[in-house]
Amino acid sequence: MTSRREALRMIGLATGSMLIGTLAGNRELVAAPKPGFPWMYEKLDPVVAAERAYKGYWEGRCCYGSFEAIVGELADRRGAPYNTFPSDMMRIGVGGGADWTTLCGAIMGPMFAMSLLSKDPMAAVDELFGWYEQTALPDYQPKNPKGLITVTSISRSPLCHVSVSRWCKAAKVKSFSKERTERCAWMTAACTKKAVEILNARLEGTFKASYPLPKHVQECRSCHDNGGVLENARAKMDCGVCHFNLGTSHKKI
Amino acid sequence: MTSRREALRMIGLATGSMLIGTLAGNRELVAAPKPGFPWMYEKLDPVVAAERAYKGYWEGRCCYGSFEAIVGELADRRGAPYNTFPSDMMRIGVGGGADWTTLCGAIMGPMFAMSLLSKDPMAAVDELFGWYEQTALPDYQPKNPKGLITVTSISRSPLCHVSVSRWCKAAKVKSFSKERTERCAWMTAACTKKAVEILNARLEGTFKASYPLPKHVQECRSCHDNGGVLENARAKMDCGVCHFNLGTSHKKI
Numbered sequence: 095m096t097s098r099r100e101a102l103r104m105i106g107l108a109t110g111s112m113l114i115g116t117l118a119g120n121r122e123l124v125a126a127p128k129p130g131f132p133w134m135y136e137k138l139d140p141v142v143a144a145e146r147a148y149k150g151y152w153e154g155r156c157c158y159g160s161f162e163a164i165v166g167e168l169a170d171r172r173g174a175p176y177n178t179f180p181s182d183m184m185r186i187g188v189g190g191g192a193d194w195t196t197l198c199g200a201i202m203g204p205m206f207a208m209s210l211l212s213k214d215p216m217a218a219v220d221e222l223f224g225w226y227e228q229t230a231l232p233d234y235q236p237k238n239p240k241g242l243i244t245v246t247s248i249s250r251s252p253l254c255h256v257s258v259s260r261w262c263k264a265a266k267v268k269s270f271s272k273e274r275t276e277r278c279a280w281m282t283a284a285c286t287k288k289a290v291e292i293l294n295a296r297l298e299g300t301f302k303a304s305y306p307l308p309k310h311v312q313e314c315r316s317c318h319d320n321g322g323v324l325e326n327a328r329a330k331m332d333c334g335v336c337h338f339n340l341g342t343s344h345k346k347i
Numbered sequence: 348m349t350s351r352r353e354a355l356r357m358i359g360l361a362t363g364s365m366l367i368g369t370l371a372g373n374r375e376l377v378a379a380p381k382p383g384f385p386w387m388y389e390k391l392d393p394v395v396a397a398e399r400a401y402k403g404y405w406e407g408r409c410c411y412g413s414f415e416a417i418v419g420e421l422a423d424r425r426g427a428p429y430n431t432f433p434s435d436m437m438r439i440g441v442g443g444g445a446d447w448t449t450l451c452g453a454i455m456g457p458m459f460a461m462s463l464l465s466k467d468p469m470a471a472v473d474e475l476f477g478w479y480e481q482t483a484l485p486d487y488q489p490k491n492p493k494g495l496i497t498v499t500s501i502s503r504s505p506l507c508h509v510s511v512s513r514w515c516k517a518a519k520v521k522s523f524s525k526e527r528t529e530r531c532a533w534m535t536a537a538c539t540k541k542a543v544e545i546l547n548a549r550l551e552g553t554f555k556a557s558y559p560l561p562k563h564v565q566e567c568r569s570c571h572d573n574g575g576v577l578e579n580a581r582a583k584m585d586c587g588v589c590h591f592n593l594g595t596s597h598k599k600i
Contacts, residue, residue: 125406127435153378178431182380186462190450192472194505195582197449209439219445252447255582268578269571318522325521329448329508336589 133175135211137297138167140290147286148236151279156199157187159282164207164290179210190254198254200282201226204289211293217303218292220330223252224305225288227332232280234287241276251335257281310334386428388464390550391420393543400539401489404532409452410440412535417460417543432463443507451507453535454479457542464546470556471545473583476505477558478541480585485533487540494529504588510534561585 143163150159150166161184169176184206186192187199197205201222208215208222230246245265249257258269258278267273295301307315307330314333317324396416403412403419414437422429437459439445440452450458454475461468461475483499498518502510511522511531520526548554560568560583567586570577 127407127438131433131435133433154380175431175433178428179433180384180386180428180463182384183459183463185380186458186468186472189581191455191458191505192469192476192583193581194450194472194476194584196505196584197444197447202444205439205444206436210433210436215439216445219439219447223445223447252444252449255580255584259580262579269581270573270578320523325523326515327508327512328442328446328522330445331447331449331508339592339594341592 132209132211132213132215133168135293135297136168136171137294138164138290140287140294143167143290144234144283144287145237148239148279148283151282152240154182154185155188156278156282157203158182158184158199159279160200160203160286160289161187161207162203163286164204164293165210168211195253195255195258197252198226198249198257198281198285200278200285201252201289203282204285208289208293212296217301218289218296221292221301221303221305222285222289223330224303224307226252226257226285228305228308232277232284234280234284236280236283239276239280241273243273243277243280245277250332252331253335256335308332385462385464385466385468386421388546388550389421389424390547391417391543393540393547396420396543397487397536397540398490401492401532401536404535405493407435407438408441409531409535410456411435411437411452412532413453413456413539413542414440414460415456416539417457417546418463421464448506448508448511450505451479451502451510451534451538453531453538454505454542456535457538461542461546465549470554471542471549474545474554474556474558475538475542476583477556477560479505479510479538481558481561485530485537487533487537489533489536492529492533494526496526496530496533498530503585505584506588509588563587 146167147159147163150162153159154162158181162181165176165179165181169179184203187202190196190198191202204222205215205219208218212218227250228248230248232243232246235243245261247257247261247264249260251257258274261277262269262274265273265277292301311330311332311334315329316322318327319325319329399420400412400416403415406412407415411434415434418429418432418434422432437456440455443449443451444455457475458468458472461471465471480503481501483501485496485499488496498514500510500514500517502513504510511527514530515522515527518526518530545554564583564585564587568582569575571580571586572578572582
């Protein structure tokens, strides 16, 4: 009896650790979070969240606006613990992190909201970032915008620097213009809407990943990433955005 | 009397808004945070925080380890509100954000801790990121490391992808090796130590920014960034890390 129970226990442990590895798609999170985490998510209206994000952008910019639209909406409905969260701390995510233009604040905010509000958030974040890289954005028009944005662009990158530069080129406007600021407000709304749609789909069990890594990225990764012959880098970002000139020493691809 | 008071009030308002603009070095945060924010910071021991960060890395990796080392240390000392913070949400910052290798998690965690714990965090974050870009790291050895790291590298970038690739090249190890993981644990400790030193200096009024943007970055920005002739980009990152080949159409610099 003991050995059967022990065997079952061992199978349970093995299955559990496999689940952590595969469901999360995550090689890095090594210990389980504390009890009481994540906080419960309940279905939000994507458009309501997008409108709140647009408003929030003008209060604390991209990362704050997109995060607060989700967590603040739950706080207004449910009170604690959501209303104990100091959302003001997300202001620093502005301009890809203190204006260093790394990870776009309009997806950095939702990334943390997804992490706060769902188990195994990695697949949800992958979907949001993949969509962001591959979609002509902004794709949502706020109901009462301060200005009209008619030009969209595909960033091919989750980086603020790349996303802003590409859009400015497409729209033929300057990077510190009123138009670019307005565009980032629209981006904050659009990314929040998408994030809520993903969270809702995950809650309802209808989630299906739609933005696999592009083929050319998979090709780069087959040599340079985990398990590749070279294994000298790690990334999910689109390689060609920075490595646009491989020089003469790289083999033909 | 009324007009004098009104005049003083207007001067006060003008000075206040100027201070927000200049002290923060921040063009983007447009509204004031809520009352009760930021949470009070009190002096921490940088080495104690670094050791806690190293340990935290093995529980939830870079972003969690570096954030929790600071906020968790305050929680252990002071209880609420610090112990109400769901630090587990920072796990998603792993590998530059869900393994997308954008902003290095070991500085993403402290960026948010600085934002949570200090007014006008922008200068503190600039200092941390500037130090990270320009310093041979890791520069702190944990007391009881799982492995020994003897190779350092200068990332020239706040991006996980660049930082990891450069170190792997210098150390001649693979990007998913045990050595690289150990290095990132040391980085988590080193970045937390530096962040606490910056927070302490700001608290004591001895803070002085030591990592201005490199001259060649300033040169790029003089045309491409805010107020430049082209003004077609925004960044504080070192431009040359990605734009390593300017092609033939760019004027000679």
